[in-house]
Each structure stands twice: as C-alpha cells, then as structure tokens.
Amino acid sequence: MRLADAVVLDLTGVTDKAALMDRCAVTLALPAWFGRNWDALADCLTDLPEPVTVVVTGWQEYARTRPHEWRTAQDVFATAVDERPTRLCVLLSLGEGLVGSDEPPATRLG
Template sequence: MSEDLTGRFVVALDLDGVTDKAGLMDRAARALSLPDWFGRNWDALADSLADVTVWPEQAGGRGLLVVVRGWEGYARQRPQEWETAREVFAQAVRVMPSLTVALALGGSS
C-alpha cells in the first residue's frame, strides 16, 4: 500500500493463483483490510468498495486506487465469475468517484 501521483491511497489486489470466487473474496478482504463481517459475496464486495467507512484508514479523504494484478489466470479459468467481478468493480467506480480500479497488465511481480 502506498500513494499514487494523484494522492490516492493505493492498494494492490493480487489475484495471482486465485482459482475461484472464494479465493478472490479472501484476497480482496485481506488487501482492503475489510472487516470480519465482510460477507464474501459479490454484493458485499460492491458495498465495501462503495463505502469509504470500510476502506483502509489511510484512504480517508484522499480516495482509493485499487490495482488488480495477476487477474489473467482467474479470468481464463472462471470467465463468468471474472465478468461479474469486473461489473462489481465498474459499478463501485460509478457510484464512488473517489474510487479507481485499474487492471494491471503483465503479471503480479
């Protein structure tokens, strides 16, 4: 976690090795420091991304940039789940202007 050039707090969501929705939810919960009550489903992820009160404390007032990397393998293995994940990211960005989700190309290292 760090700061990007726009001042937003940056979180890396590394999906390298993720093979299913449960793995994606676990990685998201860890990367975003989501609370224990996080439901680990698509609606809960959407709600968490669009709610600054559950964002990492350092993002408060600055905005959040989530960089999703290592996603290509998951997208190939679970294309329908990946499409849903992309829709969740897109919807959260539409309702939360201080959120940016970027898909990194080129792996997780």
C-alpha cells in the first residue's frame, strides 16, 4: 500500500452519519448490500478486495458538529485496520499539506 495510490475520502460538507455513509459508499465503491450503518461499514472495510490506503480529508467539520459520531467512525476505521493491517491503512489529513510537499500531513488510525 503506497500513499501515491491512496483513495481520498473527502468529507468536506459531511455533517451527519447519513452523509458519511453515502460518501464512504461512493468513494470506496462499497457493495450494493452496504446497509449504511456502523456494522455494515466495518464489514465492508474488512472485506475490501484489494489492499487500500484511505486518506480522510475535510473531516474537521463533521468532527466538530457530530463529535460522538466522529469518535464512532474513528473506532470503526481503527478496528478494521487492526483486523486487516496488511490490507487497509487509514490516514487522517491534518491540513493543507506541508510547504514544499505534494503530500498532506496525515495521522494513521489503528
């Protein structure tokens, strides 16, 4: 899994769980059976067909408006990473990027 090949999960404008689940479904190309709940997201993340690095950007507004949901989302992603460490890596982008760098600063979940 290389950062250059990462899937960017942009949460800009996401302010509730429904929007988060919709964004995950589209960005991660989750299967039609994805039930748009925490358990279904966890199942889908551990069943991704190929190794993937996910970089989560624009998450700050969601974290601020729905802190309990955001903590749950972080737990779901971290647990999935712990269960499939060679197949899934989730990074949180902390801002616009470092001066002189094409890659955003990131924090690893899990």
